Structures are given as C-alpha cells and as structure tokens.
Amino acid sequence: MxxxxxxxxxxxxxxxxxxxxxxxxxxxxxxxxxxxxxxxxxxxxxxxxxxxxxxxxxxxxxxxxxxxxxxxxxxxxxxxxxILGPEHSEIDIRDILLNEIPYDEASVLDRSNWGALWSEKVDYLEYQVSELAAPHPIIKKSFSYYVGLAENAITYYNLLNHEKLPLYISHRRIPDPPISLDFYNPLNLILDIRVRDIASYYKIQFFNEDFDRMLKEVDLLIEKDILSPLEYNLLFCRMLYPSYYFDLLSQILEKDEDEQSALKYIEKISQYEKFLNEIWHRFSKKSSMIKIDWLI
The missing domain is CATH 3.30.200.20 (Phosphorylase Kinase; domain 1)
Incomplete structure (x- = not known):
C-alpha cells in the first residue's frame, strides 16, 4: 500500500x-x-x-x-x-449541540423516515437470525426482547403527529467511544433531524458511564430548552430503538464477532429500562408524551 x-x-x-x-x-x-x-x-x-x-x-x-x-x-x-486537530479528544453532549448544522437541500443521505427504515431493519434481522443464529445461544435468547423494543419504538413513531422538521448534518452512528477521530470523519455523514445524534450519544454512553452521570447529561439538554415538544417525543422514541444491539448483532452474524460482547447490553436491560423511565418523566415536564404501559 x-x-x-x-x-x-x-x-x-x-x-x-x-x-x-x-x-x-x-x-x-x-x-x-x-x-x-x-x-x-x-x-x-x-x-x-x-x-x-x-x-x-x-x-x-x-x-x-x-x-x-x-x-x-x-x-x-x-x-x-x-486529520485536523487531536484524534482522541472525547466528544460529549456539548460538542454535539455546538456542531449542529442545518441542511435544507434534498439528498439521498436523508434518513429521517424512521418508521419505514426501522421496520425494514427488523424484518431483515429476523430473517438473518432465523438462518444464522443457531450457533449463538445468547443471541437466540435475547433477540426477541430487542425486537419488542424496536416494535415499541416503531409504534411510538407512527403515533406521533409528524410535522416537517428541518434536517441537520448528522452521523450514521456516534462512535463508541465517542472521540474526535470518528466524530469529524466525513465518511460518517448522513442527514436527519437533530435529535438523532443526541439519542445515539446517550445510548452509547449509557453502557459506558455511571447512571447518575447520564441523567445529568439529559438534564443539561433539558436546561438548554432548545427542543420542541415533538422533538422531545422523537428523542425518546429513538432512545427506545436498540440500534446498539442491532449493530452488534450484525457484527456477530456476519463478521464473527464474539457473541459474549452482547452481554454488555443484556446485563443492563433493567438499568436501561429505568433510564428510559427517568427520561420519559423528565421530558413529560416539557411535552405531552405518549405513555408506554409496561415501561412508565
């Protein structure tokens, strides 16, 4: 080379x-x-x-x-x-908010139709698991739970009254760990509504950080008072959708990632449900929120 x-x-x-x-x-x-x-x-x-x-x-x-x-x-x-600047500077919620850039042109990078994209993803993964999951008992045992979470997210999304929201330059995923090398990499770019990156950051960091610290990160966002009622709902909806598990699942089934890696998420299911509950109640002080009976 x-x-x-x-x-x-x-x-x-x-x-x-x-x-x-x-x-x-x-x-x-x-x-x-x-x-x-x-x-x-x-x-x-x-x-x-x-x-x-x-x-x-x-x-x-x-x-x-x-x-x-x-x-x-x-x-x-x-x-x-x-690479411009340091490679390994930690990215936090402040960096995400400071780097919000609206983009108003139509583009093939638009990923804002979450309901359709999520439904397509779940269908694809269900097929993959049915064909490839036999050697992976951890996946076989946990997959249905995360499909249930995804279906809750899809239902929540479809129940919302969708007004047109502006698109922002966003990331396919916030990197794990969130560092400047990947955050400022143009190959990671897509277009979506601005809560995408916020949700992605919260989901990644929840499994890396202390529970109370993550609630403080959520409180910091609320204190800035920059989201509309619809955006609070969309942010919660995106927090429901288990992209972290599905991304790893693809690595396990397609690229021989060790399925033990999934335990990082599976062992914190109860804590993450508690986190979602706390977020919902915090957001409900800023917006009318859709109630999920088993979670709230």
Whole structure:
C-alpha cells in the first residue's frame, strides 16, 4: 500500500499501519487515514457536496494526483483524509449541540423516515437470525426482547403527529467511544433531524458511564430548552430503538464477532429500562408524551 500512496497522492507515508478498513500514516508529523469506501457512490457524491459547503467542520479530504476524491487501488475504492486537530479528544453532549448544522437541500443521505427504515431493519434481522443464529445461544435468547423494543419504538413513531422538521448534518452512528477521530470523519455523514445524534450519544454512553452521570447529561439538554415538544417525543422514541444491539448483532452474524460482547447490553436491560423511565418523566415536564404501559 505504501507504493500506491506514493504513486496516487505524491506523498511519502511514514509509520504506515493497517487498521480495520483503513491505513493510517504520517506525512511531516501530520496524521492521515486512507479509508476503504464502504458506502455507495451516490452517498459519497452527496457527502462530498456537504463537506465542500462546510469544509471547516470535518477532517480534510485529500484529492489524488489527478484531483479526484476517490482512488481505485486493487479493485477497491479509497478516500484519503487528513486529520485536523487531536484524534482522541472525547466528544460529549456539548460538542454535539455546538456542531449542529442545518441542511435544507434534498439528498439521498436523508434518513429521517424512521418508521419505514426501522421496520425494514427488523424484518431483515429476523430473517438473518432465523438462518444464522443457531450457533449463538445468547443471541437466540435475547433477540426477541430487542425486537419488542424496536416494535415499541416503531409504534411510538407512527403515533406521533409528524410535522416537517428541518434536517441537520448528522452521523450514521456516534462512535463508541465517542472521540474526535470518528466524530469529524466525513465518511460518517448522513442527514436527519437533530435529535438523532443526541439519542445515539446517550445510548452509547449509557453502557459506558455511571447512571447518575447520564441523567445529568439529559438534564443539561433539558436546561438548554432548545427542543420542541415533538422533538422531545422523537428523542425518546429513538432512545427506545436498540440500534446498539442491532449493530452488534450484525457484527456477530456476519463478521464473527464474539457473541459474549452482547452481554454488555443484556446485563443492563433493567438499568436501561429505568433510564428510559427517568427520561420519559423528565421530558413529560416539557411535552405531552405518549405513555408506554409496561415501561412508565
């Protein structure tokens, strides 16, 4: 890969290391990542349009020697990114709120139709589990619970009176752990309503942090008083949806991740239900909320 980088980018990489779907290296003490593209070309084109309109909000995309953002190397496409600032700075809820950027153009990156996307995801995972879960007793035992959570989230979403909300530049997922390397990576971009990233952050951090600290993070958001009644409901709805478990499930079934990893979530089911209950009651002071009988 070193020779390919020299040829396509006219730079001399040092300390080249292969990572998951990427290579990292230095040029003149500055850090670079050469990422293998894992998204369709239509997504990449739309992502580049966003990055070009907000260049200071993300790590820098470096074009190849003929000025193209993507490069084909050994039958795969790559994109080179120069890291701006520290790699491992911790991201918290303040960073998420400070980096809210509205985006009002139609785009293939729009992921705001949650009900349809979630239903499609559940159907797909149910098929996968039926075909592939036999060697995974932990998954077989826990899967139906998380499908139930997802179905509650879908029902909650469908019961809401959906007014048109503005789209914001968002992330497919807030990274775990939430650090600046991934948070400012343009390859992680999508468009959605702004509570997506907030919910993703809360869900990831709940399983990494102390219960009371996470409630303080929620209180910090409420104190800022920036969400509409509908946004409080949508945020709670997204907290219900177990994206954290489903993401790991795909890794277990498709990429041989150890299913013991799922215990991180399964062993905190009761605590997470309590967390949801606390959030619901806090949000109910700001908005009329839909009641879920088994949870509230």
């Amino acid at each position: 070193k020779n390919a980088i020299i040829f396509f980018y006219n730079i001399e990489p040092t300390e080249l290391q292969e990572k998951k779907n990427a290579y990292s290296f230095y040029v003149d003490y500055e850090k670079y990542y050469l990422y293998k593209l894992m998204r369709p070309k239509s997504d990449i084109d739309a992502m580049l349009k966003i990055v070009n309109s907000h260049p200071k909000s993300f790590h820098k995309i470096i074009p190849n020697r003929i000025g193209e953002p993507t490069t084909k190397i050994e039958n795969a496409y790559y994109i080179l990114i120069k």
